[in-house]
Amino acid sequence: MIATSSHDLSGSIVTSLNLAPTAQGRLDGLTFTVKDNIDIAEHRTSYGSPAWRASHLPPVENALCVDQLLAAGARCVGKVVADEFTYSLDGESQFFGTPRNAKAPDRIPGGSSSGSASSVGHALANFSICTDSGGSTRVPASLCGLWGMRPSLHRISEAGVLPFMPSVSTVGIIADSLSHLDSSMRVLLRSGSGQAHPIKRLLVLADALAVADNVVQEHAIKALETLSRRTGIPVQTVSFSEISDDAYQLKDCNLEALRDMQTLEFQNTVGNWIETTKPDLGFTFSMAYGNVQSFNRQKALESIVHCERLFELINAYLTPGTVICFPTTPVIAPMKGSLNTMDAVTDFYDRTMTITAFSGVGRLPEISAPLLSINGCPVGLSFAAAHYQDEFLLSAVHHLLA
Incomplete structure (x- = not known):
């Protein structure tokens, strides 16, 4: 060490x-x-x-x-x-x-x-x-x-x-x-303070709530209800099928797009160095890298198409003035050393990346706010907006949480 x-x-x-x-x-x-x-x-x-x-x-x-x-x-x-x-x-x-x-x-x-x-x-x-x-x-x-x-x-x-x-x-x-x-x-x-644009729609992504632990769902819904009462802005629930015109499910942002794109690119940016240098690798990373080594690049090229299509669909739906909310992670932090079985690792990563891949493939700005606490452990509530709407999102979160 x-x-x-x-x-x-x-x-x-x-x-x-x-x-x-x-x-x-x-x-x-x-x-x-x-x-x-x-x-x-x-x-x-x-x-x-x-x-x-x-x-x-x-x-x-x-x-x-x-x-x-x-x-x-x-x-x-x-x-x-x-x-x-x-x-x-x-x-x-x-x-x-x-x-x-x-x-x-x-x-x-x-x-x-x-x-x-x-x-x-x-x-x-x-x-x-x-x-x-x-x-x-x-x-x-x-x-x-x-x-x-x-x-x-x-x-x-x-x-x-x-x-x-x-x-x-x-x-x-x-x-x-x-x-x-x-x-x-x-x-x-490289932006100034800018003029704050009004929030026209405040959405909650139902699919992200659905993959979260029940207690995370409950706390997120209560936080959004409180936020809505305080600001007078109604919260509308939206499913990913509405966003994608029934072409994709939320989990596809990860399984069909971001995960494969990550692996394809990691093979080039780091994998080549690992294969030629043969460095000492940590145990956990070695297991993950085994998936990279066995990856079929040709079969995964379709993920590039999926990433682009998901980007188009998500940003067409997130019209100017729209903020969409969801739990940042589906769980509180696991105990140290508890991700020691394949089932535990798979559950943590699959559910977490089902949520995080939404902004990843959408190329969205996203802010995680420390608004939830469950049994003394924090969980973030995320707010996202359309691609290149970073300044709007920063101003919107100030308005919502001031």
């Missing part, structure tokens, strides 16, 4: 830093951490893998997104743990240790941005810059009771971010408050 800072009770810090702001701006006085698949000049990037870190030279420049934050007045205080090759949603790392879930210490933090959530949850930083493909920002934000946002695909520069799955991966933010999420995200989006 690679040692982290002796002063880091969260177990999230890979490298302690003190990178001063390069200018003043809207992030003056705020601190941030950086997921260890994002470059910091003169520091090797691990990608959650000691073998990757050892075989790659330190970058000369910061990732562009890091420079944006420094130039807006924020201070970088460290690089934080990422799941191995960021190919996980649980946050348990064989090599770097499992970062501590501040709100539920005996439970997993969620991944692959586990260190980002842990560092923010333990108040080591106001926010953390991380990444999201199948839910790697939203899942740890949900399970650790924090604010998290996946922006529209490619709204934020990925220069200096290690390759993963280009067709679905984004840079994201996990933050300790909506205010800090908003200010840091607007810097990365």
Whole structure:
């Protein structure tokens, strides 16, 4: 195991830093951490893998997104743990240790941005810059009771971010408050405060509720009813069959589209390096990578067509002024070490990615808000809007939750 800072009770810090702001701006006085698949000049990037870190030279420049934050007045205080090759949603790392879930210490933090959530949850930083493909920002934000946002695909520069799955991966933010999420995200989006547009429709995705545990469903419905009463905005229920004109079910966003697209691209971005380098691999990742190795690329090419069709259908339905809501994750954080059987892993991943793949294939901005608490464990309630409606979504969530 690679040692982290002796002063880091969260177990999230890979490298302690003190990178001063390069200018003043809207992030003056705020601190941030950086997921260890994002470059910091003169520091090797691990990608959650000691073998990757050892075989790659330190970058000369910061990732562009890091420079944006420094130039807006924020201070970088460290690089934080990422799941191995960021190919996980649980946050348990064989090599770097499992970062501590501040709100539920005996439970997993969620991944692959586990260190980002842990560092923010333990108040080591106001926010953390991380990444999201199948839910790697939203899942740890949900399970650790924090604010998290996946922006529209490619709204934020990925220069200096290690390759993963280009067709679905984004840079994201996990933050300790909506205010800090908003200010840091607007810097990365290169947007001003903008004019707030009215919310015309507030929807709840019935299929996402249906795959969640009963207690998560109940708490989500109560939270939305309270929100509706307070704002006077009615909540309408919609099924995915209505969104897709009966062409797809919600689970198809994962099973027929995002999952295969991820695997196809991972074979190119990381698989080739693994096959030629033969690095030491963690046990959990080795099991997942076995699926990559046995994958039939030709049969899976249809997933590219499905991804595009789902993108078109989802965004045609989410007309301007529409916000759609659903539980970020279908469960509270599982206990540490409990995802130790194939049944447990399959249940957690299949149900979670049934929900997270919706914004993935839709290329939607999505914000996970820490609104639900079940037996003392947090669960996020997500709000999403149409592709490239990031600023509208940020303003809408302020309006709904103010």
